[in-house]
Amino acid sequence: MASIVDAGTTGSRTAPAAGQPRRRPPRSLAWLGIVPFFAFALLFLIGPTVYLIFGAFQTPSGALTFDNIIGLFTPQIMAAYSISIQVSLASAAFGALVGFFIAYAIVHGGLPGAIRPTVVTFAGVASNFAGIPLAFAFLATLGRLGLVTLFLKDTFGINIYTLGFNLLSFWGLTITYLYFQIPLMVLIITPALDGLKKEWSEASEILGASRWQYWRMVGLPVLAPSILGCFLLLFANSFGAIATAYALTGSSLNIVPILLYAQIRGDVLYNPNLGYALAFGMIVITGCSNVLYLWLRARAERWRQ
Amino acid sequence: MTNSRLVPFAIVAVGALYFFLPLVATFEFSLSMLRGIWSFEAYRVVFDDPRFRETFVFSVVAALATIVLGALLVVPTAYWVRLKFPRLRPLVEFITLLPLVIPPIVLVFGYLRLYNSSSFLPFTGSALGTNILLVFGYVILSLPYMFRAVDTGMAAIDIRTLTEAAESLGARRPTILFKVILPNVRAAVLSGAFLTFAIVIGEFVLASLLNRPAFGPYLALMGANRAYEPAALAVIAFAVTWACMALLQVVGSQAPGRSRSGRSLFKLGRRAAR
Numbered sequence: 001m002a003s004i005v006d007a008g009t010t011g012s013r014t015a016p017a018a019g020q021p022r023r024r025p026p027r028s029l030a031w032l033g034i035v036p037f038f039a040f041a042l043l044f045l046i047g048p049t050v051y052l053i054f055g056a057f058q059t060p061s062g063a064l065t066f067d068n069i070i071g072l073f074t075p076q077i078m079a080a081y082s083i084s085i086q087v088s089l090a091s092a093a094f095g096a097l098v099g100f101f102i103a104y105a106i107v108h109g110g111l112p113g114a115i116r117p118t119v120v121t122f123a124g125v126a127s128n129f130a131g132i133p134l135a136f137a138f139l140a141t142l143g144r145l146g147l148v149t150l151f152l153k154d155t156f157g158i159n160i161y162t163l164g165f166n167l168l169s170f171w172g173l174t175i176t177y178l179y180f181q182i183p184l185m186v187l188i189i190t191p192a193l194d195g196l197k198k199e200w201s202e203a204s205e206i207l208g209a210s211r212w213q214y215w216r217m218v219g220l221p222v223l224a225p226s227i228l229g230c231f232l233l234l235f236a237n238s239f240g241a242i243a244t245a246y247a248l249t250g251s252s253l254n255i256v257p258i259l260l261y262a263q264i265r266g267d268v269l270y271n272p273n274l275g276y277a278l279a280f281g282m283i284v285i286t287g288c289s290n291v292l293y294l295w296l297r298a299r300a301e302r303w304r305q
Numbered sequence: 306m307t308n309s310r311l312v313p314f315a316i317v318a319v320g321a322l323y324f325f326l327p328l329v330a331t332f333e334f335s336l337s338m339l340r341g342i343w344s345f346e347a348y349r350v351v352f353d354d355p356r357f358r359e360t361f362v363f364s365v366v367a368a369l370a371t372i373v374l375g376a377l378l379v380v381p382t383a384y385w386v387r388l389k390f391p392r393l394r395p396l397v398e399f400i401t402l403l404p405l406v407i408p409p410i411v412l413v414f415g416y417l418r419l420y421n422s423s424s425f426l427p428f429t430g431s432a433l434g435t436n437i438l439l440v441f442g443y444v445i446l447s448l449p450y451m452f453r454a455v456d457t458g459m460a461a462i463d464i465r466t467l468t469e470a471a472e473s474l475g476a477r478r479p480t481i482l483f484k485v486i487l488p489n490v491r492a493a494v495l496s497g498a499f500l501t502f503a504i505v506i507g508e509f510v511l512a513s514l515l516n517r518p519a520f521g522p523y524l525a526l527m528g529a530n531r532a533y534e535p536a537a538l539a540v541i542a543f544a545v546t547w548a549c550m551a552l553l554q555v556v557g558s559q560a561p562g563r564s565r566s567g568r569s570l571f572k573l574g575r576r577a578a579r
Contacts, residue, residue, distance in 0.1 A: 033385035034393065037378060041400050043426075044441045045448075048415020049407050055418070102320045109313025119317065125550045126324055128500075129543055131507045132524040136539035137327040139528075140334035147330035179327065182320070240408030243509035243521065247528045257410050264414050264514055279411040290406045 049283065055276035068277035077259070077269075081281065084239060084256040087170060091177035092234035096227060098178070099185020106186075107193040120190065123183035130180045135247035138176045142167045168249045176248060177238045184237065185230055192226035192300060229296035232289040240286055256282060328543065335536035347537040356523060357538075364512075364520035367436070368505035371443040372498040375451045378444065380494065383455045384486050387464055401452035404445050413442060413514045435515050442511045447501040454500075458493025459486075495556045503549040507542050 059065045072078070106116045141148050144161060152158045166172055196219060204214040242257035249258075256278065262268045263275040338346040351357050386394050404412070416438060422430035428438035464486060471481045487494070509521035524542070528535045 030385075030389045034382055034390060034397075037382035037397065038400075040378060040441075040444075041403075041448075044416070045400070045403055045407070045412070045445050048412060048419050051419050052411060052415050098320070101316050105313035105316040109317075110310050111313055111317065115317060119320075121550075121554065122324065125547055128503055128550060129546050132509055132521060132528060133507060133539035133542035136524075136528060136535040137331040137543075140536045140539070141327040141330035147333055148326060179324070183324075236406070240410070242408075242410055243507075243525075246509070247525055250529070257408065260410055260414065261510070261514070264410075264417065275414070279414050282408055282411055283406070286408060287406050 052276045052279045053283070055273055056280035058273060058276075060271075060273055068271075068273045069280075071271070071274045072277050072281055076254075077274075077278065080254050080256045080259045083170065083254060085285075087173050087177065087255060088235045088239040090170075090174045091181050091238045092231050094174070095178050095181025095185050095234050096189075096231045099182045099230075100189055100227060102182065103186045103189045103193055107190060108196070119186065123186045125183075127180050127183035127187060130241070131243040132247040134176060134179055135244050138167060138172075138179070138248065142172065142175070168252055170253070173245055173248060173253060173255075176244060177241065181234050181238060185234060188230050188233065189226060192223055196222065225296045225300040229293045229300060232293040232296070236286040236289040236293070239289075240282065331536050331539050331543075335533060335540050338533040347533040348541075351534050351537050351541070354534075356518075360518055360520045360523035363518055364506050364508075367440055367443060367517075367519065368502045370440045371447060371505050372501050374440060375444045375447050375501060376455075376494050376498070379448070379451045379455050379497075380487060380490065381482055383452065383459050384464060384482065387456075387459055388468060398452070398456070401448040405449050409442075409446060409508075409510045410514075412445065413511045416442060417514065429515070435517060439511055439515050439517050439519075442515075443501075443505050443508065446508070446511075447497070447504055450500040450504070451494075451497040454493045454497035455490055458490035462489045492556050496553050499549040499553040499556070503546050506545055 056068050057064060057066065059067070072081075102119065105111065106119050138146075140146055142160075142165075143149065144167075146167075149160055152160060167176075200218050200222075201214055204218055209217070240257065242255075242261060245253060245255055246258060246261065259268075260275065260278050260282070263278060267275070269275060269278075335347050336343040336345065338344065338350070382397065386397050417429065420426050420428040420438060428434040467485050467489070468481055471485045476485070507521050507524065508519070509525060512519035513522045513525065524535070524538055527538060
């Protein structure tokens with residue numbers, strides 16, 4: 001009897017009669033339930049990516065080659081990768097730094113109780129306010145006719161554009177990216193700061209450690225994997241970003257996603273397979289930083305029991 | 306005491322300034338279309354533009370289709386994997402996180418090469434096919450949020466007991482899935498849905514490269530050609546994002562035992578849309 005009940009609950013409609021020798025079928029059709037998901041992921045996520053990766057190692061006629069990868073090391077493409085990496089590094093570094101201090105202020109700063117939920121909710125919205133509207137917002141703020149630009153010019157007589165600032169430049173893009181990088185940092189580092197136990201700082205204080213010694217020998221070593229992990233996540237986050245940069249600078253700032261966008265639109269590199277290599281390079285960079293992030297996060301979890 | 310609070314307070318105040326200034330500036334800019342006075346002229350122009358309405362409706366429909374398709378794909382899979390293939394869960398979770406690793410522009414590049422009009426699945430051969438491909442792409446972009454939301458939702462209810470109880474009452478699979486499991490994870494599906502909506506509504510890269518008349522490419526076009534309308538559009542887009550996040554909070558706080566799931570989803574951010 002038990003076997004019939006078993007067969008019934010495992011989903012088979014053709015349960016063998018109790019007397020017959022038991023066959024395997026009871027579970028044989030269960031795998032059908034996950035086929036749609038894997039088929040979908042294969043067709044629209046993994047397949048297209050693998051196709052591009054293979055394409056990066058092929059000539060247009062299909063033969064194996066490393067010319068495309070070597071072709072990435074030309075001045076034009078290297079310049080694009082270099083500026084992309086610089087913008088991502090700068091926005092991730094400043095985002096991590098500022099985000100850390102804001103998170104620390106709301107977690108351990110002793111501020112009124114309503115501040116923390118307010119900041120966290122706003123960070124949730126701001127980290128999702130990206131893409132083209134963000135570029136518009138910064139054009140209205142720091143563009144040539146932006147509110148802050150005009151305010152500084154009319155009130156203090158400081159023209160930031162004659163001083164060399166340009167929103168459509170490296171620093172302009174970095175400042176704009178910080179608008180979603182800082183909130184993201186606040187959101188992902190807050191739990192880690194919560195894990196920083198009060199007992200640790202009290203214990204070190206009792207043992208005669210200064211504030212600085214506590215941070216150097218207890219706080220930062222515990223938080224280091226989290227901070228570094230968040231930094232990598234922010235890096236990957238801005239590396240793949242395109243819409244903000246595209247709306248802000250058009251094609252005047254030659255970052256990798258914009259070069260790839262132009263390549264897809266009009267084969268500006270005059271070699272389709274070089275475009276695959278460009279995409280391959282992007283996957284390698286975001287992939288590496290994400291893998292490192294996951295590894296560091298696993299390390300950071302140890303302190304959070 | 307006051308001195309030790311002064312520094313954190315100053316940090317938060319400066320941060321608030323950095324985050325509110327662009328919003329204030331954008332709003333001010335959007336009101337100053339008519340010389341010398343503040344008016345809602347830019348908004349009037351935007352709302353009167355038939356292309357605004359067409360592209361906005363297109364993106365709303367695409368977002369709703371994405372949510373329905375995404376839920377239909379994710380809910381049964383998350384349920385079935387938890388019930389029958391718990392050992393496959395890490396693999397499924399890994400796949401759903403891949404869209405955060407693979408930049409959307411790379412993904413759509415693959416689509417254009419793999420599904421062109423001379424391929425085995427010529428999606429881009431027709432307008433309808435391209436629309437379908439666009440929605441499929443959006444489902445992929447929303448997978449990390451949708452799966453995480455639904456999977457945390459499933460973790461909070463005892464699906465095994467619910468399934469057995471329904472089975473002993475004679476319910477069949479579709480009945481169990483749609484009448485027992487789905488209502489129990491409805492809050493989770495909804496919070497995934499609001500994030501998906503926020504992602505899809507202003508998405509630019511996929512829509513632009515697949516050449517669809519969506520809201521994102523329209524925003525880019527306006528940004529390149531107009532002065533004041535983009536600011537009005539940015540305010541509208543920000544309002545939509547706020548609405549989605551507010552609804553997410555409301556839904557998240559109502560879900561039993563899942564008060565933090567909405568917030569942890571925030572962390573993922575709207576990376577796909579960039």
